[in-house]
Every structure is written in C-alpha cells, then in structure tokens.
Amino acid sequence: MPKDYQQDFGSIITSRTSFIDEIINLARKNSIFYLLFGLACCGIELMQTGGPRADIDRFGSVPRATPRQSDLMIVAGTLTYKMAERCRLLYEQMAEPKYVISMGSCASCGGLFQYAYSVCKGVDKLVPVDIYVPGCPPRPEALTEGLMRVQDKIVRERWFSARQKVGQAQPSLGIDYKVTA
Amino acid sequence: MKLEEIHQRLAAKFGERIGAPSPANKDPFLPIKAEDVVEVCKFARQDPELAFDCLMNLSSVDWPKKNQIEVVYHLFSYGKRHALILKVALDRAQPKIASLEPVWKSADWLEREQFDLMGIEFEGHPDLRRIMLPDDWVGHPLRKDYAEQPQWHNITTTRDNSLEGYVRLDELKKKAADAAAAAAKKEMPS
Numbered sequence: 001m002p003k004d005y006q007q008d009f010g011s012i013i014t015s016r017t018s019f020i021d022e023i024i025n026l027a028r029k030n031s032i033f034y035l036l037f038g039l040a041c042c043g044i045e046l047m048q049t050g051g052p053r054a055d056i057d058r059f060g061s062v063p064r065a066t067p068r069q070s071d072l073m074i075v076a077g078t079l080t081y082k083m084a085e086r087c088r089l090l091y092e093q094m095a096e097p098k099y100v101i102s103m104g105s106c107a108s109c110g111g112l113f114q115y116a117y118s119v120c121k122g123v124d125k126l127v128p129v130d131i132y133v134p135g136c137p138p139r140p141e142a143l144t145e146g147l148m149r150v151q152d153k154i155v156r157e158r159w160f161s162a163r164q165k166v167g168q169a170q171p172s173l174g175i176d177y178k179v180t181a
Numbered sequence: 182m183k184l185e186e187i188h189q190r191l192a193a194k195f196g197e198r199i200g201a202p203s204p205a206n207k208d209p210f211l212p213i214k215a216e217d218v219v220e221v222c223k224f225a226r227q228d229p230e231l232a233f234d235c236l237m238n239l240s241s242v243d244w245p246k247k248n249q250i251e252v253v254y255h256l257f258s259y260g261k262r263h264a265l266i267l268k269v270a271l272d273r274a275q276p277k278i279a280s281l282e283p284v285w286k287s288a289d290w291l292e293r294e295q296f297d298l299m300g301i302e303f304e305g306h307p308d309l310r311r312i313m314l315p316d317d318w319v320g321h322p323l324r325k326d327y328a329e330q331p332q333w334h335n336i337t338t339t340r341d342n343s344l345e346g347y348v349r350l351d352e353l354k355k356k357a358a359d360a361a362a363a364a365a366k367k368e369m370p371s
Contacts, residue, residue: 081315081333081334081336082313082314082315084334084336085334109340110340114340117322117327117329118313118314118322120336121337121338121339121340122340125336125337126336
C-alpha cells in the first residue's frame with residue numbers, strides 16, 4: 001500500500017472507488033432477498049428452491065413476505081390481467097435497486113395459456129424483466145442459475161464510482177441526485 | 182327415485198309445463214320454461230318425496246345457430262340420493278331468468294359466475310356483480326362470438342411471435358434466389 005494512503009484513510013475511500021464498489025456489490029449480491037410471489041405451479045417449484053435440497057439460502061437469498069424488504073421479485077406462474085395490476089403495484093412498492101426474474105413460460109410469454117382471454121401475455125408487458133428462466137415449470141437448478149445471473153448483473157454495477165462524477169445525474173439511483181463538488 | 186318417477190311427480194303437480202325427459206342413453210334431463218323455474222325448484226326442494234336440498238351446479242351453454250342460451254341446473258338430494266338435471270332455453274339476444282338465490286343459497290355465486298362469463302341476467306339476485314373477471318371487463322368470454330379486446334388497461338393482449346422474423350427472412354431469401362434464377366434464365370438465350 002502506498003505511503004500517502006496510510007496517512008489518510010479517507011483518501012483510500014475516495015481514490016479507490018472501484019474497490020468500494022466491489023465491497024458494496026459483494027454485500028449486495030450475497031443478500032438478495034426475494035419477494036414470495038408464487039402465482040401457479042411455478043410457485044411450488046419456487047418453494048422447492050427455497051427448501052433444503054436446492055437451498056437457495058446458501059446464496060444469502062431468503063424469502064420476504066413484503067415488497068418493502070425485498071430486492072428481487074420472482075414472478076412465478078401464470079399472470080392474469082386481474083393479478084397484473086397487483087403485480088405492478090408490488091413492483092412499485094419495492095425499494096431501488098430492484099430486479100425481476102420471470103420464472104417459467106407463463107410469466108415470460110403467457111405460455112400454455114397465451115390464447116386464453118384472461119391471461120397476460122408476459123410479465124414484461126408490465127415491469128422490466130432482468131432474467132427470463134425458461135421451463136414449465138423450471139427445475140430448482142434452473143432458478144438457482146437465474147439467481148446467479150442476477151448476481152452477475154449486480155457485480156457489474158458501479159455505484160460509488162458513478163456517484164463521483166461531478167454534475168452527472170444518477171438515473172440508476174432512482175432519485176434526482178447530482179454531484180456538485 | 183328414478184328419473185321417470187321424478188318426472189311423474191313433477192308432472193302431477195305442474196302438468197304440461199314440464200317437458201318430456203330426454204333419451205335415457207344420455208345424461209337425462211327435463212326441459213322447463215323460464216317463467217316456471219322458481220316455482221318448480223321450490224317444489225322440488227320442499228316436496229318430501231323429492232327433497233332436492235342441494236344445487237350441485239349451475240352452468241350454461243351457448244347455441245349461436247339456435248339463437249339460444251341454455252341454463253342447466255344440477256340438483257341433488259342428500260337424503261334421497263337422487264339427482265336431477267333441469268334445462269331452460271333463453272333468448273340469446275337478451276338472456277333473462279329469475280334468480281334461484283331465494284331457493285338455494287349456493288345459487289348466489291353460481292349465478293354470478295354465469296352472469297360474468299355468459300352474460301345471463303338473473304332477476305332478483307341480491308348482488309349481481311362479476312365474480313372472476315375485473316369489474317370493468319368488456320364482454321362475456323364464454324360466448325361463442327366473444328372477441329378479445331386489443332388491450333386491457335394499456336396492456337396489449339397480443340404478443341409478437343419471435344419466429345415470424347425468421348420466417349420472413351426465409352421468404353426473402355427464397356424470393357431473391359428465385360429472382361436470381363429467373364435472371365440467369367433470361368440471360369441464357371441471348
């Protein structure tokens with residue numbers, strides 16, 4: 001470690017921002033709390049993924065019963081139009097940064113029920129989807145893979161270093177925040 | 182009781198107003214008229230011999246060619262262990278029938294379901310609202326001529342087929358190949 005860094009610890013924080021990002025992302029990627037949002041048979045598979053065999057807990061991912069505490073929404077199952085509005089509401093209640101996994105064919109495109117009058121043809125018509133997990137329903141291994149892809153996405157994000165850019169708006173933070181100095 | 186006995190018992194009370202039973206090789210039913218439905222059902226419930234204390238199911242069938250909507254009542258008696266099916270034909274343009282909610286409480290939601298999906302109006306129903314679909318839904322989806330709306334609350338109800346682009350690309354390639362072949366043929370004689 002260079003000498004001047006030892007003298008002033010604050011300069012480490014401000015100058016090695018990508019290092020700070022890595023620490024933040026390491027914490028974030030290993031604590032993805034997901035919203036319990038099982039809608040159909042995919043919900044059973046979602047429960048299996050949380051159970052002892054697939055054990056998604058080992059990624060630090062635990063189910064939350066409220067959108068306020070969750071980072072990830074796993075839309076598991078057939079989304080009807082009546083539920084679509086609730087889905088959008090739950091998504092809007094989640095705090096930024098938030099991620100969405102569309103689990104199974106039904107959530108991705110309507111699946112088997114896409115010709116039905118009451119089924120929404122894909123959850124991406126309502127909310128931005130990060131990861132699509134194909135399958136009908138996907139096995140717990142597939143959902144675990146989907147969670148790992150979300151982790152990859154989180155690791156690539158830059159929060160602290162992006163914030164250092166003076167005068168630049170931060171749309172990714174979800175607030176109208178500009179660095180002034 | 183067999184269906185013949187049930188029919189005789191009902192015919193003894195209502196005479197010609199009860200239709201003839203359907204052929205026995207199918208699930209047998211009795212056709213009745215729309216204006217009699219409450220009277221007949223009240224009798225079928227209160228009569229000690231019939232004692233139909235349960236309305237098992239209430240469904241309907243759409244017949245666009247006959248211009249009819251048929252309401253089907255499945256009755257069952259727990260005490261006597263017999264069942265009966267009643268059918269009522271309604272005008273398709275304006276299907277209206279008296280509610281059976283005062284007779285069997287279970288008719289409440291069953292009639293709401295038929296109102297929701299088939300658009301049958303049950304007169305005298307205490308709470309005739311849609312039960313499955315959202316309140317502002319347009320149309321009655323189980324009718325044969327139901328057409329889906331292009332969008333619902335700014336959500337489009339169709340999804341582009343991602344394979345269609347490839348099919349179009351294939352067609353373009355084939356057209357280009359045909360045009361090239363035709364051009365080559367034209368050049369050959371000259």
